[in-house]
Amino acid sequence: MISRLFVSSLVLLPPVLVLSAGATAAVDQRILKELMQLTPQERMEQRCDIEAMDRIKREQKGFSPDKVIAYTFSEPEISGEKIRAPGAVFRSKGEWYRLKFKCETGPQRVNVKSFDYKIGEIVPRDEWQEYYLYD
DSSP: OOOHHHHHHHHTSOOOOEEOSSSSEEOOHHHHHHHTTSOHHHHHHHHHHHHHHHHHHHHSTTOOEEEEETTSSSOOEEETTEEEEEEEEEEETTEEEEEEEEEEEOTTSOSEEEEEEEEEEEOOGGGTGGGTOOO
């Protein structure tokens, strides 16, 4: 089971993503150090959550994501260095939105090789409590 505690602690860090020469973001040394303390599976999920926030912020006008949760509506499917999160969500400007993503990392689970996502509908506020979502 993925460490749900780390998800909260990671998003409290200031946004410290630095763009690399490629299309994916590289994490700074503080976040890298934190990620390396996790199991490979947890590390991959957290790294892909960071990638989702970065991509949405850069590529989608009107969104300013500050949190991604890969397991809200269904558990992520993990196979080797790939994760598929069909039941993810992200928070932007106090609202939650459904999200699906596929992410592939390198062997250490910190370098993102490929990332695809699709933003879904807004999650109605009357469903937030059921899925442990909050402002």
